[in-house]
Amino acid sequence: MTRVGVVVFPGSCDDRDATRAVEAMGAEPVALWHGDADLRGTDAVLVPGGFSYGDYLRPGALASLSPVMTAVRTHADAGRPVLGVCNGFQVLTETRLVPGVLRTNASMQFRFEDANLVVERESPWLPGRIAGDVLSIPIKHHDGCWFAEPEAVAELEARGQVLLRYRENPNGSVGSIACVTNERGNVAALMPHPEHAVDPLLGSTDGRVLLQGMLDLARQPVAV
Amino acid sequence: MNAVSPEPLHRTLGLTDGELGRIQELLGRDPNDFELAVYSLLWSEHCGYKHSRLLLRRFPTSGERVLQGPGENAGVIDVGDGLAVALKVESHNHPSAVEPFQGAATGVGGILRDIFAMGARPIAILDSLRFGELDDDRQRHLFSGVVAGVGSYGNCVGVANVGGEVEFDDSYEHNTLVNAMCVGLLPAEKLTSAKATGPGNLVVLYGSKTGRDGIGGASVLASQGFDESSADKRPSVQIGDPFTGKKLIECTLDLLDRGLLASLQDLGAAGLASSLSEMAASGGVGIDVDLSAVPLREADMEPFEIMISESQERMAAVVEPGRLDDVLSVCARWDLDATVIGSVTASGLLRAFAGGVEVGSMPVDTLVDGAPRYKVAQERPARLEDRPRLFADPVDPSAALRAMLSSTDCGSRRWVTRQYDQLVGSGTVVRPGGDASVVRLTPSARAIAVSLDGNGRRTSLDPRRGGMSIVCEAARNVACTGARPAAMTNCLNFGNPETGEVGYELAESIEGMSLACEALDLPVVSGNVSLYNEHFGRAIHPTPVVGVVGVLDDASLAVRAAFREAGDVVLLAGDGEAALDGSAYQKVVLGEHGGRIPEPDLDSERRLHEFLAQAAERGLLRSAHDVASGGIALCVAEAAIAGAVGAAVEADDLFGEGDGRVVIAAAQADVAALRELAGDLPLREIGTVGGSAIRVGAAELSLAEAAALHDAGIPNAVGA
Amino acid sequence: MKVTVLVRPRDGILDPQGEAVRRSLAGLGYPAADVRAGKVFDLDVEGGDEEQVRRIAGEIAEKVLSNPLIEQYEVELVGA
Amino acid sequence: MKVTVLVRPRDGILDPQGEAVRRSLAGLGYPAADVRAGKVFDLDVEGGDEEQVRRIAGEIAEKVLSNPLIEQYEVELVGA
Ligand SMILES: Nc1ncnc2c1ncn2[C@@H]1O[C@H](COP(=O)(O)OP(=O)(O)O)[C@@H](O)[C@H]1O
Ligand SMILES: [Mg+2]
Numbered sequence A: 001m002t003r004v005g006v007v008v009f010p011g012s013c014d015d016r017d018a019t020r021a022v023e024a025m026g027a028e029p030v031a032l033w034h035g036d037a038d039l040r041g042t043d044a045v046l047v048p049g050g051f052s053y054g055d056y057l058r059p060g061a062l063a064s065l066s067p068v069m070t071a072v073r074t075h076a077d078a079g080r081p082v083l084g085v086c087n088g089f090q091v092l093t094e095t096r097l098v099p100g101v102l103r104t105n106a107s108m109q110f111r112f113e114d115a116n117l118v119v120e121r122e123s124p125w126l127p128g129r130i131a132g133d134v135l136s137i138p139i140k141h142h143d144g145c146w147f148a149e150p151e152a153v154a155e156l157e158a159r160g161q162v163l164l165r166y167r168e169n170p171n172g173s174v175g176s177i178a179c180v181t182n183e184r185g186n187v188a189a190l191m192p193h194p195e196h197a198v199d200p201l202l203g204s205t206d207g208r209v210l211l212q213g214m215l216d217l218a219r220q221p222v223a224v
Numbered sequence B: 001m002n003a004v005s006p007e008p009l010h011r012t013l014g015l016t017d018g019e020l021g022r023i024q025e026l027l028g029r030d031p032n033d034f035e036l037a038v039y040s041l042l043w044s045e046h047c048g049y050k051h052s053r054l055l056l057r058r059f060p061t062s063g064e065r066v067l068q069g070p071g072e073n074a075g076v077i078d079v080g081d082g083l084a085v086a087l088k089v090e091s092h093n094h095p096s097a098v099e100p101f102q103g104a105a106t107g108v109g110g111i112l113r114d115i116f117a118m119g120a121r122p123i124a125i126l127d128s129l130r131f132g133e134l135d136d137d138r139q140r141h142l143f144s145g146v147v148a149g150v151g152s153y154g155n156c157v158g159v160a161n162v163g164g165e166v167e168f169d170d171s172y173e174h175n176t177l178v179n180a181m182c183v184g185l186l187p188a189e190k191l192t193s194a195k196a197t198g199p200g201n202l203v204v205l206y207g208s209k210t211g212r213d214g215i216g217g218a219s220v221l222a223s224q225g226f227d228e229s230s231a232d233k234r235p236s237v238q239i240g241d242p243f244t245g246k247k248l249i250e251c252t253l254d255l256l257d258r259g260l261l262a263s264l265q266d267l268g269a270a271g272l273a274s275s276l277s278e279m280a281a282s283g284g285v286g287i288d289v290d291l292s293a294v295p296l297r298e299a300d301m302e303p304f305e306i307m308i309s310e311s312q313e314r315m316a317a318v319v320e321p322g323r324l325d326d327v328l329s330v331c332a333r334w335d336l337d338a339t340v341i342g343s344v345t346a347s348g349l350l351r352a353f354a355g356g357v358e359v360g361s362m363p364v365d366t367l368v369d370g371a372p373r374y375k376v377a378q379e380r381p382a383r384l385e386d387r388p389r390l391f392a393d394p395v396d397p398s399a400a401l402r403a404m405l406s407s408t409d410c411g412s413r414r415w416v417t418r419q420y421d422q423l424v425g426s427g428t429v430v431r432p433g434g435d436a437s438v439v440r441l442t443p444s445a446r447a448i449a450v451s452l453d454g455n456g457r458r459t460s461l462d463p464r465r466g467g468m469s470i471v472c473e474a475a476r477n478v479a480c481t482g483a484r485p486a487a488m489t490n491c492l493n494f495g496n497p498e499t500g501e502v503g504y505e506l507a508e509s510i511e512g513m514s515l516a517c518e519a520l521d522l523p524v525v526s527g528n529v530s531l532y533n534e535h536f537g538r539a540i541h542p543t544p545v546v547g548v549v550g551v552l553d554d555a556s557l558a559v560r561a562a563f564r565e566a567g568d569v570v571l572l573a574g575d576g577e578a579a580l581d582g583s584a585y586q587k588v589v590l591g592e593h594g595g596r597i598p599e600p601d602l603d604s605e606r607r608l609h610e611f612l613a614q615a616a617e618r619g620l621l622r623s624a625h626d627v628a629s630g631g632i633a634l635c636v637a638e639a640a641i642a643g644a645v646g647a648a649v650e651a652d653d654l655f656g657e658g659d660g661r662v663v664i665a666a667a668q669a670d671v672a673a674l675r676e677l678a679g680d681l682p683l684r685e686i687g688t689v690g691g692s693a694i695r696v697g698a699a700e701l702s703l704a705e706a707a708a709l710h711d712a713g714i715p716n717a718v719g720a
Numbered sequence C, D: 001m002k003v004t005v006l007v008r009p010r011d012g013i014l015d016p017q018g019e020a021v022r023r024s025l026a027g028l029g030y031p032a033a034d035v036r037a038g039k040v041f042d043l044d045v046e047g048g049d050e051e052q053v054r055r056i057a058g059e060i061a062e063k064v065l066s067n068p069l070i071e072q073y074e075v076e077l078v079g080a
Helices: A015-024 A067-077 A087-094 A150-158 A207-219 B017-027 B033-042 B093-098 B100-116 B137-157 B216-221 B242-257 B271-283 B303-308 B321-333 B364-368 B397-405 B463-479 B500-519 B584-588 B602-617 B631-643 B668-678 B703-718 C016-027 C050-065 D016-027 D050-065
Strands: A003-008 A028-033 A044-047 A082-085 A101-103 A111-119 A134-141 A145-147 A162-166 A177-181 A187-190 B066-068 B075-080 B083-091 B121-131 B161-168 B177-187 B202-207 B263-266 B286-290 B314-319 B337-345 B349-354 B357-363 B428-430 B437-440 B447-454 B484-493 B524-530 B543-552 B569-573 B623-626 B647-649 B662-666 B683-689 B693-696 B699-702 C002-009 C032-045 C071-079 D002-009 D032-045 D071-079
Touching: A003 A015, A003 A207, A015 A028, A015 A207, A028 A067, A044 A067, A044 A087, A044 A207, A067 A082, A082 A087, A082 A207, A087 A101, A087 A187, A111 A177, A134 A207, A145 A177, A162 A187, A187 A207, B017 B033, B017 B357, B017 B364, B033 B271, B033 B303, B033 B357, B033 B364, B075 B484, B075 B524, B075 B543, B083 B100, B083 B447, B083 B484, B083 B543, B093 B100, B093 B137, B093 B177, B100 B121, B100 B137, B100 B177, B100 B242, B100 B263, B121 B137, B121 B242, B121 B437, B121 B447, B121 B543, B137 B161, B137 B177, B137 B242, B137 B703, B161 B437, B161 B447, B177 B447, B177 B484, B177 B543, B202 B242, B202 B271, B202 B321, B242 B314, B242 B321, B242 C016, B263 B271, B271 B286, B271 B303, B271 B314, B271 B337, B271 B349, B271 B364, B303 B349, B303 B357, B314 B321, B321 B337, B349 B364, B357 B364, B397 B584, B397 B631, B397 B699, B397 B703, B447 B463, B463 B484, B463 B500, B463 B543, B463 B602, B463 B623, B484 B500, B484 B602, B500 B524, B500 B543, B500 B602, B569 B602, B569 B668, B584 B631, B602 B662, B602 B668, B623 B631, B631 B647, B631 B662, B631 B683, B631 B693, B631 B703, B662 B668, B668 B683, B693 B703, B699 B703, C002 C050, C002 D032, C016 C032, C016 D032, C016 D050, C032 C050, C032 D002, C032 D016, C050 C071, C050 D016, D002 D050, D016 D032, D032 D050, D050 D071
Parallel strands: A003 A028, A003 A044, A044 A082, A082 A187, B083 B524, B121 B161, B286 B349, B484 B524, B647 B693
Antiparallel strands: A101 A145, A111 A134, A111 A162, A162 A177, A177 A187, B066 B075, B075 B083, B083 B177, B121 B177, B202 B314, B202 B337, B263 B314, B286 B337, B349 B357, B428 B437, B437 B447, B447 B543, B484 B543, B569 B662, B569 B683, B623 B662, B647 B683, B693 B699, C002 C032, C002 C071, C032 D032, D002 D032, D002 D071
16 A cells, blocks of 8 residues: 655645545555654655645744655655645745746735646546547635746746646746746646545546555656 | 722723622622722623523523533534534624724634634634714715734635625714624534533643733723823724634644643633633632742733733633643644632632632622513614605616625625635535625544624614524524524624613514524524713614524535526525615615615515525525515526626515515526425516526626626725 | 835734754754745835935835734835 | 835836725825835844844845845845
8 A cells, every 4th residue: 555645744734635545545554743754664755735834924934944845855856756635735835846836826915716638748647638638626815826936937837847738827927837846846836726636426536646646656666 | 099090990991880889788898999890891792692581591502403502602513424613703883983994803713713712623714894874074985994914814824714704884883893703613522611621630821921901991990090191101902913823723633632721711702800710710719829830021011901901812711730731742842821820719709819818709600690580671762664665666677786786785795705715624515695695624524614794774673673683594594504594693783782672682682583483493502792882972873793604414415695507597495575665776766774674474474585505405405585675686696696697586575675585597408306305385487597687577787797886896895 | 116015024923934944954053043034026216305215115015015913114215 | 234125116017005005095085196005114133233133124025025026125234
């Protein structure tokens, strides 16, 4: 059984939902307390949504200073899979594990809606999906406007680090980019919440695609 | 005592001469300034319910599901599978008019604490908001600020916002209303009480530090020379810290899971003074509190300031000495201050000490139950009309429907709900936008449906029938999902009870609500009262806001408001009397307000709810949407827009409003079974689902146009 | 004329953000205490002379940039 | 030693908050151009002398209080 670490910061909210989603995907969730620099032997790490440290200073800024993130960095540097969701994406940008920064939504308001995400290219993170497919996954954030300098954007686009784009850009992200990976491709992050799109009773189940991708990567020996 | 203020101290603190006399009688001596401050807050209308406690006794509060009725922090009902649900609604009206964002945010924070004080994990928030019309900057500022505030707190603590309502009316221009409801889930046997027990047990205060928040009027007591400049130094606004609020929820549930607390109470209005006296009085004991032990955020606070401070995110618990170390370590893990500030005694007194000296000693029952209970004078308002008015048929029904769809009264509430996290907890099976929302109770297959409703405009035309109608509507919204209404909580927002007219409105509304609750077998388990909502003597509409929770045995059978399949049959279940008096049509199209609303037929309402529950259990309903504001025309238009499919329906009374009617859609093959199930409950085929237009009687417009108008209603008014 | 307006929480008002930053800095071992977090606005105000610019900037700070109930402000003229 | 750290958007970076403030000021008839919105932190840093305090404050500003990708910072020593 694949073991997936779910990081819990003070202020994390969706860690409980991520835990349930990992179980629904047939893997074993392991809670990772922010204060311990220890991934407890997990094969993949999920940095969940929520308002770590109340989003104070900058969303994800204070959480990125936690001991657990040093262990996550080692895990990522070793080529192991890391998935950042919403606040998790913000934390991963603050620790520079994925490019760019998340700024306040263009509307200056919190946004909750079902977002249509267009698959940009085939990727181990999106098993069975081809360019042009559309995934419906809910978004719920106040600071989801992804930004990077034009040169950086051009580089990461060229290197194929963009996995998903918003079909209707809800927050002003550059290039409508919704999901981006690091250069090596083993760390992926997005604002939409796959853990909320796993159970048919809640609507879409398209969130299973990304979670399955994470589990596939976790089960491979470090090949990425 | 400072000589500057000409008024005697007790009057400045809001106590009448008679009330001061009563305190002297109960104490057998004069109260000192500290004690006077405590009595002035405990005996305020907000805490003491002086003008409503006698009337509140009318509410039916028992029922076989009720585990805890009014008297504790929240009501609790049994929902089966060993699970229980806590529910309550509370008002934060005045602070929200002063500072909309922080007022609304701290309102949400406060109602959350009432729920987890019962040992329940909060799983849903609903907010009922009322403002003046959106045609001026101030109302737009208040509306945007309150919505952002509600969202900022709820989203940050990770509790899904699943619904509520917004009403715009001149009546609320100077009296913004913010009522916040919370629902929590707990194992039935884990019910926690506020009753302090066991003399010798320790009183532990945990959560945020204490500052001079919300001391307000009592600041006149400050001995540091009370002058104009220092007055405005006192922040009258309470600041909410949702981050600490989230830690407080997790820490509290952690403490309760480990069985470390003997009793628990949240700190709300009047801070320590109110919560310690409530804990002691309900437990029949006394409490000694050492104010010098309270962790402070500001230097050199005076004893009375510490006692009545309304700083947010704080809880008080009674802990057995042997368990103290565990309690302190759990709080440390969640990075929260936790300090022993006193102990339980057998004296029946609330005794406060500062620097080793006793600064106040008051019998707890005089604080909690000693407030005088005024019999409210009742005088039928002259404005009330005896008969419904006569209305001409709408000249241009299609134009009327367009105007109503794009009005702020009937327009889509998505501008509000899209600012709330509706999904955290992965339990929201039916999201806000229809009638009631449905939240499943994982791992159980069950779910609860919850709705929060009010209608000031209709209640002002007939307070008794308005009270009956609002309970019927909230319960009907729940029944439309297939759930069985189980319990009610309410907030009574009214004007100055010392005027005969408001006294009449209050008594009549409570009477009407009680009659409906009795007929629908709906016990009242908790609530709140907010009086003195007036401006230069002009009271707001009598506005009872009712929250109803219902139980659904199987979450997957939840029914939604949206039409689904072209070719489905549209039927009208129930045929309650309808009228245009007090309707959205009368306001939006005719620009008037008056007449008399019909009396709900409570017996047929009950049979309608039972019919919906049984139809849903048998999977016979494709959709169900109750006929409320805007009549059948709005009901059908909303169901079509939500389902993105047209519909054609016959109706001669398009915009009439009343109770006892639900528009349902069903597969043709199920109509016979529905007829049989309905028995003598009226069930009439009125049309079919399909096409790309919405036609209701003589009114017709394209689905696309209807959706665009409906969506643009509030964004246009508020300037997006 | 370039103007800088500093908006800070009023004394005694709870400052959750400052408190959260203080706790993190302490956790990282930085010798920093009682942190207060506020906002800074740089704007270019047209006005006849320094006196008039200071008055306009003050009005802007009072009415738009700060919420007098919970915040206090300071206006600094930065120069031409 | 009291220290003030000013964190502002880097030059050339789009500042939606500043832009929103500018629009509302214009709407109210205040003649203010190119508004930039940033953050100000007041903190008390223990250090032997001014030089050491400035170094510590600079490190705090670089590592915690600002995000170099989109922000620049300025440290001002306020005094004892
Ligand atoms: N309108 C009402 N209907 C039913 N119960 C009410 C109503 N108003 C207040 N109560 C109950 O009376 C008790 C005291 O109310 P309140 O002081 O607001 O509670 P708390 O201090 O826990 O917020 C509570 O148990 C509350 O549920
Ligand atoms: Mg309470």
